[in-house]
Amino acid sequence: MPELPDVELYCHKINETYGGTELKSIRLLNPFVLRTVEPSPGSLENKTLLRASRLGKRVALEFGDNGPFIVVHLMIAGRFQFKPSGSKPPGRISLAVFEMEKGAIVLTEASKKRRASIHIVADRDELSHLDPGGIDVLSASLAEFSEQIKRENRTLKRALTSPRMFSGIGNAYSDEILHRAKLSPVRLTSSLSDDECRDLQLAAQTTLIEWRNRLIKEFEGRFPGPGDVTAFRPDFAVHGKYGEPCPVCGHKVQRITYAENETNYCAHCQNEGRLLADRSLSRLLKSDWPKKLEDLDSD
C-alpha cells in the first residue's frame, strides 16, 4: 500500500513531467474504477493539469485552484505507470489511461481484487468529503500531535495507522516510526508521557521526510516502475524484516501476526527486551488492532 513517501514521490514525478500540460483524454479500461458520475471524464479533456497533490493516501490531480479534481486511491495494489503517448497499456492490469500532452499516466492494479478507485469531483468542497481527516504529522505542532494521539485510547499501531487520526501512514511506515521512537506497537496512547509524545512526533516526521526525500532522489531523471513502489524496502529497519538483525541493537526482529496482518518490532529496542506474546496481548489485539490490510488503508 503506497503511503505518504510513495504518494509524494508519485505527485512529484507527475508535477515534474506533466504539470502545466493538457490532459488530452481519459480512457477507462475498467468502468467500475470510476466511482462518480458527475463531472464526466470527458468534461476534463483539454484542461490543463495545475498540479498533483496528496490527499491522505490518495493522489489528487488538480485542474484549477477550485477544481475539477481527479482523485485516485491506489489502495493496496494500485500503481501508476508512465508510458510514451499512444503506447499500449499493460494488459489485464490496466484500469485507466490519462493521456497527457507529454505521455500517458496509466493506473494499474496487479490484483484480482479491484480496490483502486477514481473519483472526479467539481470543487474543493466536494474534494473535502474524500479527505479522511487525519492530521498531517509533517506540519502539525507538538500540541496538535499530542492532542490527536490522545483523543482516543488506542494501541499506538492502531492510532498511527488510522486515516481519521493521521494522514498517509499505513502498515509499513508505522512499524518504522515506532522502531525509531523506541515505543512498543501495543502501548496504549493514554500511557504516553509528554517526552514520549515528543519522541513519537519527531520519529514520525523524520521517518516520513527522510523516506520521501530519499525516494524523490532515487528516481531523479526516471520514473518509478510498478515494483519500485513497495512496502518492503531493503533499507527498512524492521518492517518486513522478521528474523533479521535489528540495525540498532542486532537482536532479531520480531513479529505480531494477526488476521491478514504482520507488525514487526524489535523487542530489545521497543519493549525492554520482552516479547509481545502473552494472553493479554491477544485480548488487546482482539479489541484494538487492525484486522485486515484494508482496515489500515481503505479510507
Ligand SMILES: [Zn+2]
Ligand atoms: Zn533493536
